[in-house]
Amino acid sequence: MSSLELPPTDATLPPIPTEHGNLGHLLPVTYKRTIADWLTEDCPSFDYGGFVVGNDTKTATLYGKTEGVLAGVPFVDEIFQQLGCSVEWHLKEGQPFSPSTSGGKVKIATVTGPVRNLLQGERLALNILARCSGIATQSRKVLVLARKAGYTGRIAGTRKTTPGFRVVEKYGMLVGGVDQHRYDLSSMVMLKDNHIWARSGRIEEAVTAARSVIGYTGKIEVEVDSVEDAKRAMLSGADVVMLDNFAGDELKVAAKGLKEWMREENKTNVILECSGGLTEGNIGGYLCNEVDVYSTSSIHQSTQHVDYSLKIDH
Numbered sequence: 001m002s003s004l005e006l007p008p009t010d011a012t013l014p015p016i017p018t019e020h021g022n023l024g025h026l027l028p029v030t031y032k033r034t035i036a037d038w039l040t041e042d043c044p045s046f047d048y049g050g051f052v053v054g055n056d057t058k059t060a061t062l063y064g065k066t067e068g069v070l071a072g073v074p075f076v077d078e079i080f081q082q083l084g085c086s087v088e089w090h091l092k093e094g095q096p097f098s099p100s101t102s103g104g105k106v107k108i109a110t111v112t113g114p115v116r117n118l119l120q121g122e123r124l125a126l127n128i129l130a131r132c133s134g135i136a137t138q139s140r141k142v143l144v145l146a147r148k149a150g151y152t153g154r155i156a157g158t159r160k161t162t163p164g165f166r167v168v169e170k171y172g173m174l175v176g177g178v179d180q181h182r183y184d185l186s187s188m189v190m191l192k193d194n195h196i197w198a199r200s201g202r203i204e205e206a207v208t209a210a211r212s213v214i215g216y217t218g219k220i221e222v223e224v225d226s227v228e229d230a231k232r233a234m235l236s237g238a239d240v241v242m243l244d245n246f247a248g249d250e251l252k253v254a255a256k257g258l259k260e261w262m263r264e265e266n267k268t269n270v271i272l273e274c275s276g277g278l279t280e281g282n283i284g285g286y287l288c289n290e291v292d293v294y295s296t297s298s299i300h301q302s303t304q305h306v307d308y309s310l311k312i313d314h
Contacts, residue, residue, distance in 0.1 A: 002142045004069055004096035004232045014154050016177040018094035022176055024074030031167055038124055039068075049204060050054045050116030059313045060118050062109040062125075065069065065096045068306030069140050070108065071175035072132030075168060079121045085113025094175050096140070105193065115312065122310045131165070132172040133306035139176025142280060146294075148228050151287040156181040156295040158275070170302055181295050189220045193244070196222075207236040221273070227254050234267045242295070245276035248286050255290035 006016065010030045017023055057149075064070070071092040080087050091097060096104045111118055134202045135157075141157055156179035161169045182188045189210040199206045203222060210220045221240035222233035233241045246254055251274055262268050273293040278286055280298065287294065 001098050002098060004067070004137065004144065006140075006144055010148060013147070014179075015153055016094070017174050018092075018177070021048070023093065023171065024077075026072055026174070027167065031075070032078055032082075034167070035075065035124075036082060039079070039082060040238055042124055043120055047116065047120060050120060051266055053115045053119060055114045055116055057113065058115040058118060060111045060122075061107055061313055062129075063311065064097050064106040064108045065099055065104075065307040065309060065310050067096070067100070067137070068133045069094060069096050069136040069176060070129075070133060071136035071172045072129045072168065075128045075132070075171075076109075076125045078113055079125050080113065080117075081257045083113065083117035083121045085111055085121065087111050094136070094177075098135075107311075111310065118310070118312065126308050126310060130170055130305035131306050132168050132175070133308075134303045135169055135300045136174030137306055138280075138293045138303045139173050139178040142278075142283065142296070142299050143177045145280065149284045150285055150289070150311035151294075152289055153291060154179045154293045155299070156273075156293050157300050158295055158297045159184070160297040160301055173300065176299070177300060179293065187213050188240075189218060190221045190223070191221065191238075193225070203232045207233065207238055211237060223275070225251050227258060229255075230258055231261065234262065234265070234270050238270065240271040240273055240275040240293075242275050243291075244274075246274065247277070248282070251286075251291070251311070252288045255288055259290045 070091050070093055073089060077087055090107050090109055101103050139157065146155055147247065157170070157173040158181055170183055173180045178188050182190060191206050191210060196203055196206055207220055207222065214220060217241060219239040220237070221242060222238040223242045223244050224230045224233055230241045243254060255272060258272060262270060271292045272290065273295060274291045275295045278294050278296040278298060
């Protein structure tokens with residue numbers, strides 16, 4: 001089994017989204033306008049290289065040059081569609097690949113169209129694939145390690161994303177198999193330390209104010225740094241309570257104690273989350289199943305890109 005392939009699972013574990021449908025169907029229609037803007041940004045006036053190569057129909061091969069999980073297919077399809085080209089994929093999105101077993105590079109796709117248009121879309125397509133696949137790859141690595149350690153909850157990516165590129169980065173998390181947490185400020189009410197401090201530390205008042213506007217479909221999450229504040233948040237009506245920056249052993253003790261208290265107080269419907277401190281290196285000793293969700297930025301911030309190239313066939 002590849003290091004990026006998930007170990008066998010059972011029905012109690014969260015499903016991997018790519019197993020249940022085309023993730024491209026999640027994308028808002030606005031992503032097509034964003035692609036058009038990015039193409040314009042890269043060629044705002046004359047395309048001198050395009051003049052050199054002309055308009056003959058050619059094919060080009062997309063190669064994967066480093067190990068990774070393929071992610072970003074809908075974005076690449078849209079880039080080349082807008083340029084009058086077509087893409088034939090040889091791997092499925094979410095599929096891991098390793099050049100070390102394929103003579104140094106893996107054939108990912110074949111792109112066909114006017115040669116100047118192939119080259120006009122080349123760099124934009126490669127940049128998106130590299131970043132999106134890098135996040136999917138790191139997400140998959142962390143998820144595989146979590147499953148091997150016996151953790152059955154969710155790993156989630158945070159909102160610490162690149163402005164203007166969030167849809168690509170959040171999409172990569174989903175392809176990698178992790179939860180994207182909230183997409184933006186409108187996705188869920190999340191009362192962090194600054195929100196609570198702005199209400200003079202009154203958690204109950206902050207939750208009540210949020211509940212007055214969120215409506216019956218929305219959830220409220222409260223970030224806390226102590227067990228007592230976690231209990232206050234739950235008693236105030238929070239749907240999710242995040243234990244922020246608890247140390248490994250301290251977290252396990254706190255989570256176990258809170259779960260016992262939640263059963264006694266009939267608060268078992270509240271989701272217990274932990275944020276901060278999770279890395280690829282400490283995951284085995286850090287995770288515990290009393291925590292329902294581990295949210296981390298380690299799967300998308302400063303993540304190594306996957307290396308791709310696009311070569312005109314000749």
